[in-house]
Amino acid sequence: MKVAIPADSKSMDSKVCASFGRAPYFVVYDTETKDSVFVENTAASGTGGAGIRAAQIIADQGVGAMLTPRCGQNAADVFRSADIKLYRTNDHSIKENIEAFVKGELPLLEDFHAGFHGRNRGGL
Amino acid sequence: MKQLLILSGKGGTGKTTVASAFIKLADAQAYADCDVDAPNLHLVTEWDKEPVRRDYYGLPVAELTPKLCTHCDRCRQSCRFGAITAGESYSVDPYGCEGCGVCAYVCPEGAIKMVPAVAGDLQLYTDEARVFSTAQLRMGSGTSGLLVTEVKKEMKEAASDSKLAIIDGSPGIGCPVIASLSGVDMVLIVAEPSISGLSDMERIIRTAEGFDTKIAVCTNKHDMNPEISEKIERYCAQRGLPFMGRIPFDPAAVRAVNNAQTIVDIECPSGTAVKEIFEKTMAILFE
Amino acid sequence: MKIAVLSGKGGTGKTLVSVNLAAVAAPSTYIDCDVEEPNGHLFFKPEIVREELITVKIPQVDEERCVGCRECVRFCNYNALAYVNQKLIIFDDVCHSCGGCVLVCPEAALSERDKAIGKIEIGVSGDVSVYTGILNTGEATGIPIIHRLLEEGSDDGNKPVFIDCPPGSACIVMESIKDADYCVLVAEPTLFGAHNLNMVYELVKLFDKPFGVVLNKCLNEENPVDQFCSDKGIEILGRIPFDHELASLNSSAEIVAHKQDEYRELFSSLLETIVKKMGESAGSKRDGVLSDLKKMSGDTVSGERGEALHGSHSTCSDGSVKGVKPKEVRSEAAVDS
CATH class of the missing domain: 3.30.70.20 (Alpha-Beta Plaits)
Structure with missing residues (x-):
């Protein structure tokens, strides 16, 4: 299965990016082949709806799980429609988070904050 | 880096006055002004040097x-x-x-x-010890979460070693507020005891509760309406939110600002109150 | 006669000024265009006589027709659409209702439906007609509500109209002052106040509106806003004192002009000054007077709108307009300190 993680820089040793929609890159890691690629997040510079477009980019990579510290409601809707499960990352590096995920140690991410405009949607 | 965000449900409650006092008390090495519609923090923080400026592009x-x-x-x-x-x-x-x-x-x-189209102007002040990131939207540009995100990003990148960052948030509950909230460790809400101030505060608390962050409250000009001031404190107690203290209605605060000083630069009742609030806030932020 | 009350930042006393001016001018009309945080109704406590939902157009998809070409997803500059698992998802709260997705869809799979983004409330409070715009939380823009408010509220006979604008100088403020005959800028006499005043000052100059400044929370001492106004040759229409009693009444959502003679006097004389200034500026602009008379004698609302839009356009297309730089604004305020 492929998993995606928001990254601040193109390194597996860097920390997970705090913002999902505005992360400069996503690491897409294949748990079977153990290959990883960095995908540029072209949504990061958008003025609105960045989370939606970022989720679209990830869904188009054929990813099965998304590891992220937080996620907006709108992006979460895209992930749900795409059958992508969300897991909450910790303060450690991308590499360590992937290892924790493989061992089944990352909890599911279940609370979503409202988007930049979606103040009245769920998650509050 | 521990990030403290200072917020209020609407403008004019004294958010920037509190933020500038905190920056002074903490001798903060990193701080930012996310009120990109009407930034004021640069007026009360001392910088001799010109900032590095960068254009911010909104929608074409x-x-x-x-x-x-x-x-x-x-x-x-x-x-x-x-x-x-x-x-x-x-x-x-x-x-x-x-x-x-x-x-x-x-x-x-x-x-x-x-x-x-250029929709705003990012400004980054730096010297050996400190970093200050701010921005101003251009007239007629809509509010933007992205510009706020950029302001915070510039601060974090320039001051990654700093232990504490103080962020003056945007007023209201709209998209810039959500962008200011993202990724902070603690929010201090400055509430004003008025009927509208109370409902503004309740809304901003509900918004902040959607984030993974500590929330605390203080009141400014608390003696303007003691009855509502008490309601605010009761509301916090009921919701389990720590109450940091009361800042009194203080003409000296206006004088301080007009001399480009913070309220802790002079002896005044509001300054004394904010010192206590600062100590309590730091204790919770670093606990 | 339409008077817009604005300020560079919330909390400066914009609502205090517009509510109390409307109260002393009664019979009058008060329009609350601060649709994100409408507070004027808390003071007037009007009896609501009519409500109207305000809607915008939002796309909807006919899944039978959608072939997944993603033309709409690519076109949308707001990222309001996503296509995953052979399904188009539409995010209403990010949509700006531009209609572009419907235009670009080669399969005619998209159509539009109405979606409520808020409402206007029309009420009465004594002799004051109170118009309130309320934007639902989470909506992208309140401009359609302001359009409707101003259409409705301005069509209310010959009564003076007071427009409580949203704070700041964003496009939503421009929309609120487009039709105004006069602008009252409210500022606090502080360093922050001078900086924030400068922003709305630039705005009313851009729209070529006659205007004056009201200082709120005045202490009897030198301050940066007085300095700013005297440097720029701006008229100070009135001063509201830094007064514990007034602040306390106002914080309890009382109309201070109804509570104490002293405050009634304050706002009555402010109103007189404004009316006098309006007469003077109208005298120097005969066209303005003529169009005012036309409006008063019941010209159609659509006619006014067209005129207003045209008026603002001709100002906006002026090449100099885009040159207003925030940094210039900033350095001026700094000099004042």
Whole structure:
């Protein structure tokens, strides 16, 4: 299965990016082949709806799980429609988070904050 | 880096006054002003050096080349924002344009292009010890979460070693507030004891509770309406939110600001109150 | 006669000024265009006589027709659409209702439906007609509500109209002052106040509106706003004192002009000054007077709108307009300190 993680820089040793929609890159890691690629997040510079477009980019990579510290409601809707499960990352590096995920140690991410405009949607 | 965000449900409650006092008390090495509509923090923090400036681009706006235009009127009919006016020649109102691109799409002559538009100005002040990031939106630009995100990003990148960052948030509950909230460790809400201030505070608390952050409250000008001030404290107690203290109505605070000073630079009742609030807030932030 | 009350930042006393001016001018009309945080109704406590939902157009998809070409997803500059698992998802709260997706869809799979983004409430409070715009939380823009409010509220006979604008100088403020005959800028006499005043000052100059400044929370001492106004030759219409009693009444959502003679006097004389200034500026602009008379004698609302839009357009297309730089604004305020 492929998993995606928001990254601040193109390194597996860097920390997970705090913002999902505005992360400069996503690491897409294949748990079977153990290959990883960095995908540029072209949504990061958008003025609105960045989370939606970022989720679209990830869904188009054929990813099965998304590891992220937080996620907006709108992006979460895209992930749900795409059958992508969300897991909450910790303060450690991308590499360590992937290892924790493989061992089944990352909890599911279940609370979503409202988007930049979606103040009245769920998650509050 | 521990990030403390100072917020209020609306403008004018004394958010910047509190933020500037905190910056002084903490001798903060990193701070930012996320009130990009009407930034004020730069007025009370001392910087001799000019900041590094960077343009902020919002959505593109339509640009019409009159000599290619055949007055077919399709753009005007298609624009939902009334941003295109017919006359001797057709033109685009840059303040009305919302950047959707419909006019460029319907124009059969290719007379309309979507061009990048500067919507604001990012400013980063740095010296050996400190970093201050701020920005100002241009007149007529809509509010933007992205500009707030950029302000915070510039601060974090320039001061990654700093243990504490103090962020003056945006007023209201709109998209810039959500952008200021993202990723902070603690929010201090400055509430004003008035009927509207109370409902503003409740809304901002509900918004902040959607984030993974500690929340605390203090009141400013608490003696303006002791009854509502007490209601605010009861509300916090009921919701389990730590109450940091009360700042009194203090003409000396105005004088301090007018001399480009913070309220802890002079001896005054509001300054004494804010020192106590600062200690309590730091204790919770670093606990 | 339409008077817009604005300020560079919330909390400066914009609502205090517009509510109390409307109260002393009664019979009058008060329009609350601060649709994100409408507070004027808390003071007037009007009896609501009519409500109207305000809607915008939002796309909807006919899944039978959608072939997944993603033309709409690519076109949308607001990222309001996503296509995953052979399904188009539409995010209403990010949509700006531009209609572009419907235009670009090659399969005619998209159409539009109405979606409520808020409402206007029309009420009465004594002799004051109170118009309140309320934007639902989470909506992208309140401009359609302001359009409707101003259409409705301005069509109310010959009564003076007071427009409580949203704070700041964003496009939503421009929309609120487009039709105004006069602008009252409210500022606090502080360093922050001078900086924030400068922003709305630039705005009313851009729209070529006659205007004056009201200082709120005045202490009897030198301050940066007085300095700013004297440097720029701006008229100070009135001063509201830094007064514990007034602040306390106002914080309890009382109309101070109804509570104490002293405050009634204050706002009555402010109103007189404004009316006098309006007469003077109208005298120097005969066209303005003529169009005012036309409006008063019941010209159609749509006619006014067209005129207003045209008026603002001709200002906006002026090349100099885009040159207003925040940094210039900033350095001026700094000099004042």
